[in-house]
Amino acid sequence: MSYMVLARKTRPRNFSEMVGQEHVVQALTNALTQQRLHHAYLFTGTRGVGKTTVSRILAKSLNCTGPDGQGGITATPCGVCPACTEIEAGRFVDYTELDAASNRGVDEVQGLLEQAVYKPVQGRFKVFMIDEVHMLTNTAFNAMLKTLEEPPEYLKFVLATTDPQKVPVTVLSRCLQFNLRPMAPETVVEQLARVLGAEQVPAEPQALRLLARAARGSMRDALSLTDQAIAFGAGQVLEATVRQMLGSVDRGVVFGLIAALAAGDGKAVVEQSERLRADGLSAATTLEDMAAVLQRMAVLQAVPGMAQGDTDPDAQEIARLAAQLPADETQLLYSLCIHGRAELGLAPDEYAGLTMVLLRLLPFKQPAAATAEKKTLKRAEAPPPESEPVPVPDADGGDFAPPGAGPADQPPDDWGEPAEPTAPTAPTAPTHPPLRPVPVREPAAPQGYESNRAPAPASTAPAATDTVAVKVREAADEPAPLRAAPAPEPRPVSATGEGDFWHALVQALVAREAITALVRELALQAQLVARAGDEWTLRIERESLGNPGVRERLQAALAEAGHAVRLRVEVGAVADSPSRRNAIAAAQRMKAAESLLMADPFVQEMVRDFGAKIVPGSIKPL
Structure with missing residues (x-):
């Protein structure tokens, strides 16, 4: 038969x-x-x-x-x-x-x-x-x-x-x-359950879901795969055999990859990718399954009530991951997965391509402001060149050198040796104010400066009052000092009572690191317009900051700080924001530091005697 x-x-x-x-x-x-x-x-x-x-x-x-x-x-x-x-x-x-x-x-x-x-x-x-x-x-x-x-x-x-x-x-x-439309996976699962029930073939619900997803809306394909699964499983349709037949990735591996990405654990991501390589599972299928899970996570994050009544055994794990991964990172990872499938053919092998697609999320998890701060500190702490006897002013404005001072500017031998610093005959240098930062290394004393303070032997040194004896380069021979562009003036602030409250609250959240990255930018750039009961209205100038996920994270941070309110964000002109207040305060501190530095007697003496100049932009207030 x-x-x-x-x-x-x-x-x-x-x-x-x-x-x-x-x-x-x-x-x-x-x-x-x-x-x-x-x-x-x-x-x-x-x-x-x-x-x-x-x-x-x-x-x-x-x-x-x-x-x-x-x-x-x-x-x-x-x-x-x-x-x-x-x-x-x-x-x-x-x-x-x-x-x-x-x-x-x-x-x-x-x-x-x-x-x-x-x-x-x-x-x-x-x-x-x-x-x-x-x-x-x-x-x-x-x-x-x-x-x-x-x-x-x-x-x-x-x-x-x-x-x-x-x-x-x-x-x-x-x-x-x-x-005629492609059939929904739920419809295919129900039809397969009826068919296998009539054929008296035992089947697991999760195996039918795998067959329905693999059919991609085609009932004929689903029934053909079911025939193959019955033959492969010796008369039974089990999840393990169906997954092996289809070459599908275990959901546990998919959940593990998403959890590792949510935690920023690059080591776990690489280990899972190597495990897929060892098992010979498809990298494209992995990205496809991850995209399916991320899509359900995004739906749960946007509509939390969708999780109720879901009979899928994976629903609980998906809900847990949805609470663990921020909504904006979920959207980004979903985009990386669906676009990464097209890049697998360009990679040396598909597993290397899979690893790079997944690791691409990790740099986005680092706050942009922290990265910029690290780069600024690296530039500020760069040591001066070793060939110069006097250190070049660093970004903190700690030391000043005569223009053109270097190995080529040593005074002639007949000028004499400087006197011992233990018995100076000239007046001692004035004490520097405590505002000056500690220099990176002890600068070497310029010989011309010491010859002006301590008399040299009588046979070679001129009188201390003879200022012509100091060897100074002509101004035309000196290289022009580097000049930084002047800092733009901060925009004025129309101070309000709500602005005072919002500025103090945001500063406290930033100090505790309760808000970071885009959430911190939204709080700093926003103006608190009104507080009506449990609803606060924020105004921003850039619409991109009003992302619903970012707003929800700021709302959660406020709730942890004791303000359980609902935020409403509108776009418009901002007249009073924490960022503007911080910019004005920073500008005032900068002007005070410049005024104090220019009044320093040591700085005035260096400018008067050696023609030293302060490089614009090199001063930083403590």
Whole structure:
């Protein structure tokens, strides 16, 4: 006894057995019941969604005579009359199926249309069903246009295609078009459960979900995969065997990768990727499964109530990850996964590409402000060149050197050696104010400066009061000091009571590091406009800062600080924000530091005696 595959064995025989195409079934049922029949129908949709099945059921409905042979056109064919049984068996003389993929020329179409002049032999209507009609040539389409527009009253055309864009508009305009949609995974799971229950094949629900996802909306593909799973599992459809058959990645691995990315653990990500390499699992499938999980996480983050009533065993783990990973990082990781699939072919191997796609999220988790601060500190703490006897002023403005001082500017030997610093004869240098930062290293005393303070031997040194004896380069020979662009003046602030409260609150949150990255920027750039009960209104100038995920994280930080409020963000002109107040305070501190430094006696002496200049932008207040 030959075995019939499930896709053929379980093919629907009437409209009531069809699943997932209720919109088509309802339209055809009403048309058959009211006798409002079109002469040409066009069914479109992807493979395995029921185009040929609908065509055969429609042909049976038009030609059914009922069990007693007295029936007429009906939406519920009996399935036992000669017309129903012969159409089901494919030998009804008045029902013709033409495969346009192999019969696409004008001669084949003309041979079919020659039969149109003859009335039905057994049935009530002649039905011409042309499958994959988009494969016909232009000449074949033109040959059937006239008959398709005005066929005899006993002739019905049924066209089916998976690519309606290739069908000429002249044909589309002559047909009643129905689009059969891909079936939802839940619909496929329910149908597979009914089929396997009738076949008395034990199956696990999670295995059916895997088969439904692999079918991608095609019921025929789902039934074919189920046949394969039954054979692979020796009469059982189990999750482990189905996952092995499909090469799917275990959900535990997917959840582990997302959890490691949420925690910023790059080592765990690399280890999981190597585990996939060792198991020989597909990197593209991994990214696809991760994207599916991230999509459900994003839905839960946007609509928390969606998790209620979910019977999927993975729902609890997905809800936990949704609470662990911020909403903006979820969106970013989803985008990386779906775009990373296209990059796998460009990588040295797909597992290296998978690792790089996943590790790409980790740099985004570092706050941009902290990174910029680190770079600024590195520039400020760069040691001066070793070849210069006097250190070049660093970014803190700690030391000053005479212009052009260096190895080439040593005084001649006949100037004499400087006196010992233990017995100076010149007045001691004034004490520097405590504002000056501690220098990086002890500078070497310039010889010209000491010769002006301590007298050299009488045979070589001039008098201490003779200022002409100091060796100084001409101004024209000195290189121009580097000048930094002056800092822009901060915008004025229209101080308000709400601004005072908001500035103090934001400064406290920043000091405790309760807010970072985009959340901190939103708080610093926003102006507190009003507080009405448990609702606060913030105003921002840049709409990009008003991301719902960032707003929710700021709202959570405020709740932890004792302000359980709901934030409302509007876009407009900002007159008072913490960032503006901080900028004005920083500018005031800078001006005070510059004034104090310029009044320092040591600085004045260096400028007067050696022509030293302060590099603009090198002063930083403590």
